[in-house]
Amino acid sequence: MRIVLGVSAGIAAYKAVLLARLLTEDGHQVDIIPTPASLEFVGRATWEAISGRPVTTSVFEGVDEVRHVRLGQEADLIVVAPATADLLARIRAGMANDLLTSTLLASEAPKLLVPAMHTEMWRNPAAEENVSVLRERGIEVMEPASGRLTGKDSGPGRLPEPEQIKARIDQLLEPRRPAYADAPRAGTFYAPDHAGQPPLLGRKVVVTAGGTREPLDPVRYLGNRSSGKQGLALARAARAAGAEVTLIAGVMDQAPGPELRGVEVVPVETAAELQGAVRIETEKAHVLIMAAAVADFRPADYAAAKIKKTDDDAAPTITLVRNPDILAETVQRRAQTGTGPAVIVGFAAETGDENTEPLQLAQQKLARKGCDLLVLNRVGENLVFGQEDTEIHILASETAQSALDQDQPVHFAGGKQEAAGVVVRSATALLSSLPPST
Ligand code: C5P
Numbered sequence: 358m359r360i361v362l363g364v365s366a367g368i369a370a371y372k373a374v375l376l377a378r379l380l381t382e383d384g385h386q387v388d389i390i391p392t393p394a395s396l397e398f399v400g401r402a403t404w405e406a407i408s409g410r411p412v413t414t415s416v417f418e419g420v421d422e423v424r425h426v427r428l429g430q431e432a433d434l435i436v437v438a439p440a441t442a443d444l445l446a447r448i449r450a451g452m453a454n455d456l457l458t459s460t461l462l463a464s465e466a467p468k469l470l471v472p473a474m475h476t477e478m479w480r481n482p483a484a485e486e487n488v489s490v491l492r493e494r495g496i497e498v499m500e501p502a503s504g505r506l507t508g509k510d511s512g513p514g515r516l517p518e519p520e521q522i523k524a525r526i527d528q529l530l531e532p533r534r535p536a537y538a539d540a541p542r543a544g545t546f547y548a549p550d551h552a553g554q555p556p557l558l559g560r561k562v563v564v565t566a567g568g569t570r571e572p573l574d575p576v577r578y579l580g581n582r583s584s585g586k587q588g589l590a591l592a593r594a595a596r597a598a599g600a601e602v603t604l605i606a607g608v609m610d611q612a613p614g615p616e617l618r619g620v621e622v623v624p625v626e627t628a629a630e631l632q633g634a635v636r637i638e639t640e641k642a643h644v645l646i647m648a649a650a651v652a653d654f655r656p657a658d659y660a661a662a663k664i665k666k667t668d669d670d671a672a673p674t675i676t677l678v679r680n681p682d683i684l685a686e687t688v689q690r691r692a693q694t695g696t697g698p699a700v701i702v703g704f705a706a707e708t709g710d711e712n713t714e715p716l717q718l719a720q721q722k723l724a725r726k727g728c729d730l731l732v733l734n735r736v737g738e739n740l741v742f743g744q745e746d747t748e749i750h751i752l753a754s755e756t757a758q759s760a761l762d763q764d765q766p767v768h769f770a771g772g773k774q775e776a777a778g779v780v781v782r783s784a785t786a787l788l789s790s791l792p793p794s795t
Contacts, residue, residue, distance in 0.1 A: 359432050360434050361388050362376065362408075363435065364392065364438070366394035369515070370398040373399070373439065374399060388428050390413075390460055391457070392457050401414075425453075425460050429460040434467050434526065437461075442478045467529060469499065470498045471501075472498060502518070557599045557643075559601075563635070565647050566592065566649055567649055568580055568607050568650045568652075569650070569651050570626050571627055571652050571654070572659055575661070584610040585609025586745075587747065587777065588609075588646075594780070595781050601621075605625055623638065642697070646702045648732075654679060682726070688726060700730070702730045703723070705734070707733060709735075720752060727754075730783055732749050745773060748770040749770075
């Protein structure tokens, strides 16, 4: 990947030398753009030696190749470390009075700014406002570390260690679709049915899995304990049945591994992202399996800067708003437009209460959501979340019951992978019972 590493005039510029080394050792092409004043701290020769690339600081050098435009256009990511208070102010104002600020202004590449300054400067309202405005514009500003600063003072304002910055860069450079999404399909995944054909061959199945995270501020979120295991098992089971599978992957305990070869993975984090991915991916899908634990609520407001403790011991009040019900919405869209998945499977995690049995609650949910099948998981302490084993009941809507000729919920207790197989078999049976046009 091509990374532009901007360096502004802070004593922490020496740490950027280590960062540049980590990046080049990883095989990235790193173009370093120091501000002219930063050369007082680390000289041009060091930067050229470490990056193996020519280094300039002004738009009047290398004019023939229009460097300030070219470097930014070719970059996959622009990182500025350290970013001084002065540089943040200049970026916020849209100034372009040296090669670094011109490159930042002329580029649409994602940008990561890593501030380093004295605590008083970091807390100065002018600097705070600059950081909030930059974040609102979609530029990522990392939180500085806390600790010993240049002089005898210490507090927030230290440049995070090069390894920490590198870890964030690695995350930002991760492809939206992991490489294994494009891997060749493995024929051995197919489990032929009695006619010798994988039962879902030529059918598209969309599985949602994992939990969602609803951000409160750049460092905090509301989340849930979904491990994503059941969803991964469902994607594997659908793949094994020969389907073309798209996994919309929320936050999971473990990343989808290479055993999901041939499965297209769409990573999402918030309920809104999941909603968008479901809309797009289900347009041409035959089956939707909504195993994701979607947050029902999200913070009404996102604070662009980290919410701070105040001196008066007061705690902030967080107002929540409802998230859309993605499952119900997909059912409604199908009813209104006649398009979308012919089979829609929902999940319900129920503990039951003193008055109502989990099965009864699931029955009510099936009716409320309008999906075709509803998989009931009994939850409680040490039940289901993150565990290998599960117990499920698969309830069918009235229409599905008659199509499947089934009047009782299907019950299964055992491993999550086998449970996934049972769910996929029920969905397949329902799909095959429908007229061929669907
Ligand atoms: O209402 P409840 O959260 O129990 O419903 C669970 C089912 O609804 C799951 O299939 C889940 O993926 C889906 N769901 C959704 N959108 C929400 C909440 C849940 O699609 N906002």
